[in-house]
Amino acid sequence: MNKSGFAVLALVLLAALLMGGVVxxxxxxxxxxxxxxxxxxxxxxxxxxxxxxxxHSWPHYAIYPTLFSRALDMSxxxxxxxxxxxxEDSKSLTINLIDYATFTDGTPIDAAALKWxxxxxxxxxxxxxxxxxxxxxxxxxxxxxxxxxxxxxxxxHAPLFFVLAGLEIVSxxxxxxxxxxxxxxxxxxxxxxxxxxxxxxxxxxxxxxPDFTWAPPELYDHPGPxxxxxxxxxxxxxxxxxxxxxxxxxxxxxxxxxxxxxDAQANPDIDVHVAQLSQIRYVGFNTSKDxxxxxxxxKAFAYATDRQEFVTLAWDDLAQPLYQxxxxxIWGHNPELDEIAPSFDPDKAMAMLDxxxxxxVDGDGLREDPEGNAWTVPLATASPDEWLRQAExxxxxxxxxxxxxxxxxxxxxxxxxxxxxGTHDLFLLLYGYQDPSILTYFFDPERKGGSNRxxxxxxxxxxxxxxxxxxLDPDLRYEAVTAVSTYIIEASPWVYLAVPxxxxxxxxELMNWRIHPDTSFLYWNAYFETE
Amino acid sequence: xxxxxxxxxxxxxxLIAFPLILAVTTVVFVMLRVALPGDxxxxxxxxxxSPEQVEIIRRKLGLDRPVIEQYFIFLRNFAQGDLGRxxxxxEPVLGVIAKAFPFTAKITLLSVTVGTTIGLLxxxxxxxxxxxxxxxxGIVVTVFFFSIPTFWLGLMLILIFAxxxxxxxxxxxxxxxxxxxxxxxxxxxQSALIARLTRSSMIEVLSTDYVRTARSKGxxxxxxxxxxxxxxxxxxxxxxxxxxxxxxLGGAVITESIFGLPGVGRLAIDAISNRDYxxxxxxxxxxxxxxxxxxxxxxxxxxxxDPRIRYE
Numbered sequence: 001m002n003k004s005g006f007a008v009l010a011l012v013l014l015a016a017l018l019m020g021g022v023v024x025x026x027x028x029x030x031x032x033x034x035x036x037x038x039x040x041x042x043x044x045x046x047x048x049x050x051x052x053x054x055x056h057s058w059p060h061y062a063i064y065p066t067l068f069s070r071a072l073d074m075s076x077x078x079x080x081x082x083x084x085x086x087x088e089d090s091k092s093l094t095i096n097l098i099d100y101a102t103f104t105d106g107t108p109i110d111a112a113a114l115k116w117x118x119x120x121x122x123x124x125x126x127x128x129x130x131x132x133x134x135x136x137x138x139x140x141x142x143x144x145x146x147x148x149x150x151x152x153x154x155x156x157h158a159p160l161f162f163v164l165a166g167l168e169i170v171s172x173x174x175x176x177x178x179x180x181x182x183x184x185x186x187x188x189x190x191x192x193x194x195x196x197x198x199x200x201x202x203x204x205x206x207x208x209x210p211d212f213t214w215a216p217p218e219l220y221d222h223p224g225p226x227x228x229x230x231x232x233x234x235x236x237x238x239x240x241x242x243x244x245x246x247x248x249x250x251x252x253x254x255x256x257x258x259x260x261x262x263d264a265q266a267n268p269d270i271d272v273h274v275a276q277l278s279q280i281r282y283v284g285f286n287t288s289k290d291x292x293x294x295x296x297x298x299k300a301f302a303y304a305t306d307r308q309e310f311v312t313l314a315w316d317d318l319a320q321p322l323y324q325x326x327x328x329x330i331w332g333h334n335p336e337l338d339e340i341a342p343s344f345d346p347d348k349a350m351a352m353l354d355x356x357x358x359x360x361v362d363g364d365g366l367r368e369d370p371e372g373n374a375w376t377v378p379l380a381t382a383s384p385d386e387w388l389r390q391a392e393x394x395x396x397x398x399x400x401x402x403x404x405x406x407x408x409x410x411x412x413x414x415x416x417x418x419x420x421x422g423t424h425d426l427f428l429l430l431y432g433y434q435d436p437s438i439l440t441y442f443f444d445p446e447r448k449g450g451s452n453r454x455x456x457x458x459x460x461x462x463x464x465x466x467x468x469x470x471x472l473d474p475d476l477r478y479e480a481v482t483a484v485s486t487y488i489i490e491a492s493p494w495v496y497l498a499v500p501x502x503x504x505x506x507x508x509e510l511m512n513w514r515i516h517p518d519t520s521f522l523y524w525n526a527y528f529e530t531e
Numbered sequence: 532x533x534x535x536x537x538x539x540x541x542x543x544x545x546l547i548a549f550p551l552i553l554a555v556t557t558v559v560f561v562m563l564r565v566a567l568p569g570d571x572x573x574x575x576x577x578x579x580x581s582p583e584q585v586e587i588i589r590r591k592l593g594l595d596r597p598v599i600e601q602y603f604i605f606l607r608n609f610a611q612g613d614l615g616r617x618x619x620x621x622e623p624v625l626g627v628i629a630k631a632f633p634f635t636a637k638i639t640l641l642s643v644t645v646g647t648t649i650g651l652l653x654x655x656x657x658x659x660x661x662x663x664x665x666x667x668x669g670i671v672v673t674v675f676f677f678s679i680p681t682f683w684l685g686l687m688l689i690l691i692f693a694x695x696x697x698x699x700x701x702x703x704x705x706x707x708x709x710x711x712x713x714x715x716x717x718x719x720x721q722s723a724l725i726a727r728l729t730r731s732s733m734i735e736v737l738s739t740d741y742v743r744t745a746r747s748k749g750x751x752x753x754x755x756x757x758x759x760x761x762x763x764x765x766x767x768x769x770x771x772x773x774x775x776x777x778x779x780l781g782g783a784v785i786t787e788s789i790f791g792l793p794g795v796g797r798l799a800i801d802a803i804s805n806r807d808y809x810x811x812x813x814x815x816x817x818x819x820x821x822x823x824x825x826x827x828x829x830x831x832x833x834x835x836x837d838p839r840i841r842y843e
Binding site: 040045046047049052054124125127129132135181184185199200201202234235236237238240241244245247248250410411412413414416417418420431438441446447449450451 | 620789798
């Protein structure tokens with residue numbers, strides 16, 4: 001063997017030693033860690049095909065990776081994306097992918113795979129509930145090499161990273177081989193887990209993906225594979241059953257109902273985490289129907305609403321009072337806006353109602369309409385007890401200023417459907433999201449009869465929403481979102497009520513978990529101690 | 532000959548069952564689309580979908596066609612054994628129901644068997660020892676059992692046996708232990724119903740002339756009870772047991788939800804919430820077919836229990 005032969009041999013041996021060292025280190029890191037994390041999530045009881053599923057939660061993000069993720073400071077960080085650059089006109093995004101990620105069928109997660117996925121999400125015929133923005137937004141995708149590509153957009157889109165962070169990336173080869181009819185039960189992704197068993201309407205069992213080593217370092221201590229051996233998702237939703245199963249250790253993680261918080265906190269086997277959801281409860285007015293076309297009347301209801309008392313009575317003070325369309329848990333919330341928003345002032349509410357002609361003619365303590373006829377304010381609400389209790393709190397508060405409320409209890413789907421008819425009056429609803437662009441969906445003139453349940457839009461608001469959604473600079477976008485919120489507060493199509501609490505109970509045996517500010521559960525570094 | 536009459540009767544009942552199931556299915560099909568508020572396409576599309584996207588989903592689900600056309604497509608597929616694909620699961624409805632039905636069938640048969648056995652025992656004892664302390668205790672117990680709401684009993688059993696004593700699992704369906712509490716929950720109500728019915732029926736039978744004659748002939752009380760009284764007492768009991776089985780096969784919704792059992796009842800409720808039309812239709816067909824089948828079975832059993840009944 002000559003000198004160069006020895007040199008090559010030495011290099012090979014060195015490389016082998018280093019690789020062996022890495023494997024040993026990884027084995028050391030994983031030693032004594034494992035177990036099965038069992039969670040209950042009735043909402044995930046849907047197809048696992050991201051192009052048809054209307055719900056994207058635990059199973060989806062266990063199976064599929066995404067391009068971006070959100071760090072603990074809510075900034076966007078790479079997951080499959082290694083580096084990226086936005087063009088000066090904000091209409092192109094060039095992404096360099098990590099070059100070692102693979103789908104669980106062995107095919108690489110490369111630029112071609114990303115192009116296939118993004119184009120499928122952008123297909124107008126797609127029924128995916130995520131990534132719809134791409135349908136009008138995406139012009140074309142230019143692949144530069146195996147691991148880099150550029151997305152060319154028709155216009156700048158501020159929530160682009162938010163959209164991309166939610167898009168689950170599937171194996172194109174597997175999808176085409178399995179077909180859309182069966183992919184939902186035989187999903188192939190490149191996330192931290194692989195589906196082992198799916199018993200429809202019962203549970204899904206996942207096994208650790210042994211090849212997964214691309215967890216975002218900003219969120220996880222080590223890149224993978226995950227420590228847990230298995231993840232099991234039970235499709236059960238009865239909250240007292242779930243809580244009992246958490247107490248006995250049959251499941252490891254569960255949402256805690258407000259009324260059970262004290263018991264859960266007193267249980268040494270359960271760690272309780274209290275936070276606020278990225279969700280709000282509000283009362284909406286059908287602003288296309290008289291008398292709710294009058295912003296002063298709507299505002300009088302806002303002044304008549306005591307949010308502090310509302311959260312006390314409805315959530316034992318665990319919720320947070322809200323005075324503007326975005327909660328503090330969604331980026332874009334501006335605390336200064338609380339100062340300009342109508343807050344509880346019953347005298348002002350009564351004065352405004354008097355001025356509008358709603359006065360108590362017959363002396364029964366309840367107001368009549370400006371023509372002197374009996375006045376009834378119908379409020380449609382969902383049927384679960386929690387919702388009914390909130391409606392009753394409102395009824396009591398509004399009755400105190402003479403507003404005669406009539407609570408109409410509907411099943412949730414019927415309530416949502418009612419708001420699309422335009423015949424409704426007031427409705428008690430919620431929304432949950434993680435980006436201020438949600439306001440566009442609620443006040444888009446094209447979405448009246450759809451998600452614009454208040455049937456409210458003006459040209460000025462539309463311009464403000466477009467400006468907020470097309471501004472990529474964070475500081476400028478914050479200003480634009482503030483302008484949107486200010487306008488909506490002033491117009492009062494909604495009475496903002498509260499930010500509900502997120503109460504999570506976790507078995508004490510589960511180690512090293514964390515809860516993201518967006519209230520998602522970070523479990524890829526979590527584990528149970530094993531022999 | 533009796534066998535021949537019976538075969539003809541069964542055949543006739545089966546033939547009648549088809550138009551019955553079809554009629555039920557038709558009513559449900561039309562009611563879902565005409566009277567039930569809520570659009571499956573909108574629910575599936577989610578909050579943020581544009582009207583165009585909702586329209587695409589509606590087209591893909593075939594909901595953009597006239598109701599009558601949708602109905603004929605449904606009938607054609609139904610005739611071929613195809614109940615469509617679930618809007619929610621994107622799996623064939625028949626397959627999903629086939630996975631759920633065994634759980635429901637298991638708790639139905641077990642709870643009805645346990646409940647009926649206990650109910651018969653209590654009913655006979657309270658009738659035989661009428662106006663004694665046994666009767667009084669039996670009446671109190673059955674009234675108590677009958678008054679307990681299913682959801683409350685289920686949660687109490689969970690708190691006592693799963694959370695407190697840790698001897699049974701809270702939820703699931705993977706072993707026989709998972710079925711103890713759901714079966715007990717359903718059997719309690721069933722036993723109370725059967726006990727009350729058996730008691731009143733037995734008291735009536737025990738006062739009839741033929742029982743009095745049997746006693747006066749010197750037959751042992753136990754023989755009078757078993758050979759003469761019980762058989763006639765069973766006829767109304769069989770009717771009620773049949774109705775219970777038929778009802779429970781359509782799903783014990785509350786019990787299945789409380790114990791996390793993946794049965795037909797939970798499936799049906801989820802399907803209604805999600806406006807999953809194919810799944811709702813599938814579960815309704817199952818319920819209708821269950822009732823027809825169980826009623827037929829009850830009629831056949833009548834013939835064996837009561838020789839006076841003939842299906843000619």
